Amino acid sequence: MRIARYTTGDDPTYGLVDGAGEKIAQISGDPLYTKIELTGETTTVDEVRLLAPVIPRSKIIGIGKNYAAHAAEMGGEAPAEPLMFLIPNTAVVGPGDPVVMPPQSERISFEGELAVIIGSVCKDISPEEARKVVLGYTCANDVTARDLQKSDGQWARAKGFDTFCPLGPWIETEVDLDRAVVKTTLDGEVKQDGTTADMIHDVWSLISYASHAFTLLPGDVILTGTPEGVGLVDPGQRVTIEIDQIGSLSNPFVRHSA
Numbered sequence: 150m151r152i153a154r155y156t157t158g159d160d161p162t163y164g165l166v167d168g169a170g171e172k173i174a175q176i177s178g179d180p181l182y183t184k185i186e187l188t189g190e191t192t193t194v195d196e197v198r199l200l201a202p203v204i205p206r207s208k209i210i211g212i213g214k215n216y217a218a219h220a221a222e223m224g225g226e227a228p229a230e231p232l233m234f235l236i237p238n239t240a241v242v243g244p245g246d247p248v249v250m251p252p253q254s255e256r257i258s259f260e261g262e263l264a265v266i267i268g269s270v271c272k273d274i275s276p277e278e279a280r281k282v283v284l285g286y287t288c289a290n291d292v293t294a295r296d297l298q299k300s301d302g303q304w305a306r307a308k309g310f311d312t313f314c315p316l317g318p319w320i321e322t323e324v325d326l327d328r329a330v331v332k333t334t335l336d337g338e339v340k341q342d343g344t345t346a347d348m349i350h351d352v353w354s355l356i357s358y359a360s361h362a363f364t365l366l367p368g369d370v371i372l373t374g375t376p377e378g379v380g381l382v383d384p385g386q387r388v389t390i391e392i393d394q395i396g397s398l399s400n401p402f403v404r405h406s407a
């Protein structure tokens with residue numbers, strides 16, 4: 150099942166997208182908190198503006214260096230335990246929204262990632278129990294100001310600027326995590342072509358690990374790390390993250406205007 154959040158000019162609403170990614174059947178309420186019921190209204194993806202499928206109420210948890218080849222390209226080894234950081238929900242934008250490149254950075258990079266959306270409250274759960282708390286998955290771009298990541302030490306600013314966390318195009322509830330392909334293109338040129346099979350810590354371990362630090366709430370998002378091939382973006386370029394079983398998320402990058 151694919152759950153989209155979208156607008157036709159009025160308040161955001163939710164709908165179920167068909168397998169072809171073309172038609173939308175509207176549902177009533179927010180699927181995170183209410184049972185899914187169709188309203189009978191239908192539209193098409195072309196006729197609406199897709200929004201970020203979820204705006205986290207409490208947090209986005211990022212995981213650093215969860216693919217060995219990416220850890221190596223960053224000049225180190227992957228940490229033994231998942232490396233967590235937090236991104237503010239004000240960084241979230243949706244499909245097609247511009248990523249605004251702040252004047253404080255000269256080196257802004259894309260990171261294509263699988264994002265996990267938590268569906269129910271949990272704390273101190275095991276990897277086995279983690280399977281029951283997931284609502285679904287979407288594509289994410291963990292945009293990073295590489296120079297500030299290095300100079301700050303902390304990653305809050307480098308990964309937390311407004312617009313630095315594009316999510317979309319919708320939440321797919323069923324993904325085969327043993328073989329999902331995460332592909333990133335920069336102006337159409339393939340830069341990352343990885344598979345979730347290469348994660349060091351799998352999705353269930355990451356949820357369990359995070360839950361031993363934080364209470365996870367419905368709508369919380371976990372970014373599961375990026376495969377190798379990250380690179381810098383110039384203003385005017387477009388980055389597309391595609392996960393074969395989900396869909397694609399494409400965003401233009403623009404220079405901040407004072």
Ligand code: MG
Nearest residue numbers: 260291374375
């Ligand atoms: Mg990342």
